[in-house]
Amino acid sequence: MIASFLSDAQRAQLIANGRMALAQQDFDPLPVVKLFTPDAGATWLLSELDESGEICFGLCDLGMGFPEIGYVALAELSAVRGLMNRPIEQDLHFHADKTLSAYAHEARLHGRIQA
Structure with missing residues (x-):
C-alpha cells in the first residue's frame, strides 16, 4: 500500500x-525519506512529491551501479518486490545530513547511494 511508505508529515513535507x-x-532540499528493498540492492532518497501525491522526485538507485536523480511513481514503488518477494520498506533511522544534489554527487562517485 502506498500510504505505508509515507507518514502524513512526510507527505506534507514532500x-x-x-x-x-x-x-x-x-531549490536543493534535503531528502525527506529513504526507501529500500530489504532483499535487493535498490534505494530511493525522495525529496519532493507532486500536488497529486503520485509522482516523487529524488535520487533513485536500482542497485546496478548507476544511481540517478529522477521521477518515480509511488504506485510503481508499491509493486516493487525484491528477490524474496519482500516489499519496499522505509529506513526509519535515516536522517538527511546533506542536500539531494550532495547525495547524488557522492552516489555517482561510489556507484550507489551512500546513506
Whole structure:
C-alpha cells in the first residue's frame, strides 16, 4: 500500500518541497525519506512529491551501479518486490545530513547511494 511508505508529515513535507521546486529553480532540499528493498540492492532518497501525491522526485538507485536523480511513481514503488518477494520498506533511522544534489554527487562517485 502506498500510504505505508509515507507518514502524513512526510507527505506534507514532500509536497511543500515540490511547490518550492516549482517556485525556485535552484531549490536543493534535503531528502525527506529513504526507501529500500530489504532483499535487493535498490534505494530511493525522495525529496519532493507532486500536488497529486503520485509522482516523487529524488535520487533513485536500482542497485546496478548507476544511481540517478529522477521521477518515480509511488504506485510503481508499491509493486516493487525484491528477490524474496519482500516489499519496499522505509529506513526509519535515516536522517538527511546533506542536500539531494550532495547525495547524488557522492552516489555517482561510489556507484550507489551512500546513506
